[in-house]
Amino acid sequence: xxxxxxxxxxxxxxxxxxxPLCFIAVLVWMERRGAAFFQDRSGPxxxxxxxxxxxxxxxxxxxxxxxxxxxxxxxxxxxxxFYFVLAPVIVFSIAIxxxxxxxxADALILGGKKYLMQTIPTDLGILWFLALAGFAVYGIILxxxxxxxxxxxxxxxxxxxxxISYEIPMGFAIISALVVYGTxxxxxxxxxxxxxxxxxxxxxxxxxxxxxxxxxxxxAFAEANRTPFxxxxxxxxxxxxxxxxxxxxxxxMFFMGEYVAMFTSSAIIVTLYFGxxxxxxxxxxxxxxxxRAITVLxxxxxxxxxxxxxxxxxxxxxxxxxxxxxxxxxxxxxYAKIIWGVVxxxxxxxFIYLITVSGGAxxxxxxxxxxxxxxxxxxxxxxxxxxxVRWTLxxxxxxxxxxxxxxxxLPLSLLNIFVTSAVVVALN
Amino acid sequence: xxxxxxxxxxxxLAVLGAxxxxxxxxxxxxxxxxxxxxxxxxxxYALLSAKLIFALQLIVYAGAIMSLIVFxxxxxxxxxxxxxxxxxxxxxxxxxxIVVLPIGWFLFKIVKSLPMHSxxxxxxxxxxxxxxxxxxxxDWLIPFEIVSILLLVSLVGAVILAGKxxxxx
Numbered sequence: 280x281x282x283x284x285x286x287x288x289x290x291x292x293x294x295x296x297x298x299p300l301c302f303i304a305v306l307v308w309m310e311r312r313g314a315a316f317f318q319d320r321s322g323p324x325x326x327x328x329x330x331x332x333x334x335x336x337x338x339x340x341x342x343x344x345x346x347x348x349x350x351x352x353x354x355x356x357x358x359x360x361f362y363f364v365l366a367p368v369i370v371f372s373i374a375i376x377x378x379x380x381x382x383x384a385d386a387l388i389l390g391g392k393k394y395l396m397q398t399i400p401t402d403l404g405i406l407w408f409l410a411l412a413g414f415a416v417y418g419i420i421l422x423x424x425x426x427x428x429x430x431x432x433x434x435x436x437x438x439x440x441x442x443i444s445y446e447i448p449m450g451f452a453i454i455s456a457l458v459v460y461g462t463x464x465x466x467x468x469x470x471x472x473x474x475x476x477x478x479x480x481x482x483x484x485x486x487x488x489x490x491x492x493x494x495x496x497x498x499a500f501a502e503a504n505r506t507p508f509x510x511x512x513x514x515x516x517x518x519x520x521x522x523x524x525x526x527x528x529x530x531x532m533f534f535m536g537e538y539v540a541m542f543t544s545s546a547i548i549v550t551l552y553f554g555x556x557x558x559x560x561x562x563x564x565x566x567x568x569x570x571r572a573i574t575v576l577x578x579x580x581x582x583x584x585x586x587x588x589x590x591x592x593x594x595x596x597x598x599x600x601x602x603x604x605x606x607x608x609x610x611x612x613x614y615a616k617i618i619w620g621v622v623x624x625x626x627x628x629x630f631i632y633l634i635t636v637s638g639g640a641x642x643x644x645x646x647x648x649x650x651x652x653x654x655x656x657x658x659x660x661x662x663x664x665x666x667x668v669r670w671t672l673x674x675x676x677x678x679x680x681x682x683x684x685x686x687x688x689l690p691l692s693l694l695n696i697f698v699t700s701a702v703v704v705a706l707n
Numbered sequence: 708x709x710x711x712x713x714x715x716x717x718x719x720l721a722v723l724g725a726x727x728x729x730x731x732x733x734x735x736x737x738x739x740x741x742x743x744x745x746x747x748x749x750x751x752y753a754l755l756s757a758k759l760i761f762a763l764q765l766i767v768y769a770g771a772i773m774s775l776i777v778f779x780x781x782x783x784x785x786x787x788x789x790x791x792x793x794x795x796x797x798x799x800x801x802x803x804x805i806v807v808l809p810i811g812w813f814l815f816k817i818v819k820s821l822p823m824h825s826x827x828x829x830x831x832x833x834x835x836x837x838x839x840x841x842x843x844x845x846d847w848l849i850p851f852e853i854v855s856i857l858l859l860v861s862l863v864g865a866v867i868l869a870g871k872x873x874x875x876x
Contacts, residue, residue: 359735402836403758403761403762406759406763406766406836410770412770413771413774414769414774416770416777416778417742417777420777420778421777424735424784435781436781439778440778443774443775443778446771462836
């Protein structure tokens with residue numbers, strides 16, 4: 280194992296572990312500000328450190344401190360304390376592990392060797408995700424059952440029944456996608472989606488498998504226990520469902536697990552149906568061959584985007600009332616300086632890259648970084664869809680939920696398999 | 708060397724889980740220790756580089772079937788008081804052990820008498836999705852379809868049994 284192998288191994292594992300964790304903060308922030316946006320209010324924007332509120336991100340830090348310093352109670356009536364403690368651990372670690380097979384960039388070719396850009400470089404791909412998705416049920420069941428209270432057990436029952444029944448349409452939607460792609464390997468699936476349909480439409484899964492995409496997204500919402508399918512924790516009837524007896528960081532684990540699961544299923548949706556890391560119309564080879572032109576374009580685009588963003592920030596980050604020495608204006612000025620500093624540093628790095636090492640291996644690394652950025656942007660947008668749906672649609676009734684799963688999604692996904700297979704066979 | 712260590716860990720976990728399934732009194736404990744066995748078996752398949760079987764073991768057995776069983780245990784909410792009293796449990800375990808012991812000893816002798824054989828890893832494609840699929844659908848198509856019909860029959864049977872109880876009420 281050479282040093283390069285080791286370095287890439289460490290980098291990939293670090294990416295797979297830390298990016299979902301960082302996204303917890305981003306998603307909690309997005310959820311709150313998104314909710315506020317949909318309800319026409321401001322959302323959390325008061326917590327600050329020395330006047331820096333980072334658009335409300337500091338609120339997350341305050342929440343984390345609150346959760347960590349709360350008293351950690353295991354209620355007296357809990358008989359199976361081992362399962363009670365194990366349940367949040369299962370939920371959280373399964374959510375992080377299921378991200379491990381998602382490719383975040385095209386296979387990196389360095390020194391004649393091919394490195395799959397996944398945390399675990401396996402070609403099991405979607406099977407790995409399915410295997411771990413099945414395990415997430417254990418966390419919910421154990422939490423509800425070991426809580427040993429009526430709310431807990433009812434919430435656990437609902438959540439488990441829902442997850443088990445929506446796994447079937449999800450599996451069928453995946454099958455019809457696999458019929459099209461002809462592989463379970465997620466890197467190859469993303470590769471397939473880099474082609475062009477009729478020469479100008481990117482061949483994304485959502486274009487060639489529209490029905491499958493809808494079924495998969497609905498099932499993924501149900502799997503993640505998110506509104507409109509969150510009646511496992513319907514506040515008005517069950518208080519908080521399966522995690523009603525949990526406090527402090529044990530509750531925090533469920534909370535973080537939910538957001539990691541949301542991130543992971545967004546990543547899977549993006550990889551299966553929205554082209555994964557592919558930049559539309561630019562395949563990896565095109566990008567590598569035109570690396571210089573793209574670098575110049577980036578060097579021009581970055582300051583323009585920074586300028587627009589800073590204009591927008593100055594316009595919005597000010598007090599609504601007349602006050603002589605507005606600290607929000609001062610805050611925005613400092614942010615503007617930081618952004619210009621970052622842009623300048625990136626420009627210097629790109630310039631050095633252009634005049635010294637461009638061509639060869641550095642191009643491939645640049646393209647991989649671009650694809651990672653594309654992947655993260657797409658995943659963030661998909662996560663926003665989750666937030667969007669949560670604060671727009673009301674909750675389902677329980678029988679409606681099961682009816683949707685078994686009587687609508689299941690026949691539709693079966694039909695989708697038949698139609699897809701017929702078309703694939705006819706075209707071959 | 709690393710693989711040997713992993714094999715030991717998985718083998719010990721598999722046996723311990725199975726022992727736990729028999730010995731634990733509470734059904735939830737039994738089910739969870741059986742989950743440990745199934746996951747350890749999946750690990751053993753992975754060590755044999757049977758990638759597809761590894762994934763299927765996790766998806767079907769550890770993921771789907773066991774989660775249904777755990778779900779039912781939760782649904783019925785079985786308490787220790789609902790379980791039958793097993794006063795002769797220790798005696799039965801002892802008797803069972805004595806019956807099984809000669810077979811185990813026999814197996815041990817057979818395994819020891821196996822000739823040493825050099826083992827090499829098969830090609831990288833062994834046990835992948837494509838290879839297993841090709842074997843299944845090219846060489847074993849009719850047995851495979853017959854097994855699926857068997858599953859379908861049991862599925863229909865389960866639906867009919869459940870339906871009958873519904874109309875009788």
